[in-house]
Amino acid sequence: MKLFVDTADLNDIETIAGWGVLSGVTTNPTLLNRVDGDPDAIYRRVCELVDGPISAEVVADARGDMVTEGRRLAAIHPNIVVKLPMGAEGLAATSVLASKDVRVNMTLVFTAPQALLAASSGAAFVSPFVGRFDDIGESGIDQLRQVVEVMASPVFDTEVITASVRGPVHVLEAARIGADIATIPPKVFYQMLQHPLTARGIEQFTADAEARTARTTG
Ligand code: G3P
Numbered sequence: 201m202k203l204f205v206d207t208a209d210l211n212d213i214e215t216i217a218g219w220g221v222l223s224g225v226t227t228n229p230t231l232l233n234r235v236d237g238d239p240d241a242i243y244r245r246v247c248e249l250v251d252g253p254i255s256a257e258v259v260a261d262a263r264g265d266m267v268t269e270g271r272r273l274a275a276i277h278p279n280i281v282v283k284l285p286m287g288a289e290g291l292a293a294t295s296v297l298a299s300k301d302v303r304v305n306m307t308l309v310f311t312a313p314q315a316l317l318a319a320s321s322g323a324a325f326v327s328p329f330v331g332r333f334d335d336i337g338e339s340g341i342d343q344l345r346q347v348v349e350v351m352a353s354p355v356f357d358t359e360v361i362t363a364s365v366r367g368p369v370h371v372l373e374a375a376r377i378g379a380d381i382a383t384i385p386p387k388v389f390y391q392m393l394q395h396p397l398t399a400r401g402i403e404q405f406t407a408d409a410e411a412r413t414a415r416t417t418g
Pocket of ligand 1: 206226227228307329331332363364365383
């Protein structure tokens with residue numbers, strides 16, 4: 201499973217890209233609202249930091265405007281993927297953009313039937329939201345499993361991006377289910393990085409290396 205980061209924070213993107221683990225980046229209007237700066241300039245910088253699909257979301261709500269905005273975003277950089285919300289307007293805009301070789305990531309997908317529609321309209325990616333399903337007392341992972349099963353059909357060439365990830369367990373479950381991608385908030389990347397036994401092991405190895413140096417040089 202490939203790992204994307206779900207943020208518009210350039211410092212976090214640069215830090216995590218520096219680990220050599222990133223295959224792409226997703227953003228959305230909420231994430232952009234948490235940072236300062238011109239969105240287009242942010243997208244351009246993200247494209248410099250990470251060589252992979254970079255999702256930029258449209259804010260228009262009518263198909264014609266979505267297509268216009270999507271084409272403008274796609275022109276920023278060849279790695280830009282246009283993010284469109286699930287719905288009749290988003291599907292119609294996706295089919296137009298796909299016919300013009302603009303890749304679309306269909307967001308706010310919750311169920312396998314929605315994913316089927318997204319893939320059928322030509323979406324290159326579908327983003328089922330796991331955490332928001334958990335928030336309403338249902339299993340986001342169960343829904344994700346159905347999406348992955350349905351998208352495995354050779355009829356489709358659509359990659360599944362596990363979105364709305366809230367913790368390392370979501371990432372692990374997405375990988376076990378066979379999702380193509382998980383887009384992970386920076387906070388969850390930092391949680392994945394750490395384990396007390398790793399820290400304790402490094403402390404022990406460092407102490408033993410120093411003890412040996414002291415013995416052999418002293
Ligand atoms: O980018 C879409 C998705 O990952 C949002 O997550 O935490 O706002 O449900 P969240």
